[in-house]
Amino acid sequence: MKISTKGRYGLKAMIDLALNSVNDSVTLKSISERQNISEGYLEQIFASLRKKGIIQGKKGSQGGYILGNSASDIYVGDILRALEGDLSVVDADENSEDRMDQCVNYNVWNKINKSINDIVDSITLEDLVMKYNTLANDVFMYYI
Template sequence: MKISTKGRYGLTIMIELARSYGEGPIPLKTIARENDLSEHYLEQLAAPLRNAGLIKSIRGAYGGYVLPKEPKEISAGDIIRVLEGPIVLVEGIEDEEPAKQALWRRVTEAVKEVLDTTTLEDLINHDSDDSLKGYMFYI
């Protein structure tokens, strides 16, 4: 599985909203400008995140997006599944020999474990969080 720009930029949106959690809505225009990303593309990513209940839109002159839950309650796996689909590293393993099937299942489960146990709170606090030392984050 290769995480596309959908997953990476979606994670960027969510991290920015987590950094501003409790401070009011953040417009996508601000996130796009601060991260040198296309506002139009971020708007396309916001729709599935909103439909999944991971973000909430606030209308009006001072509108934008907010997290409906605390950053510690949203995992990277939640976000990636919404934007990228199921987490499957190797497809069609049914025809592989049992040892290879077991390997691919273990690798997939390890990736799922990392994504599902890494919260937005972990990501915004990663400099001071020893549990993420050794991981490299490319966003």
């Protein structure tokens, strides 16, 4: 499994939205400019996220997007699944009667798939925002 640009850009856009929608909605144009992502591509990404209820759109002159839930209730797994679909590395055939397939499915593919899902389902959007803020506030001083 390889996460596409849709998934990678979607995560960046969601962090940007969480950072900037504290008191108001955020336009795609502003996210596009800050993150250097095509506004048209963001429209596709946000359509998928809106369909899953992860974000909400507001129409009108003061329109834009806000989070559908609290950042602490939105998981990276939710975002990636909305944009990428199933995150399985291999679709293991659970009903296979071949013992070799059963052995590999149980001992390799199912464990890899479970590990991936456990990781993305343990990281919230709030976690990413907090890590971003920590990185943004770290000032490195270089002396020569």
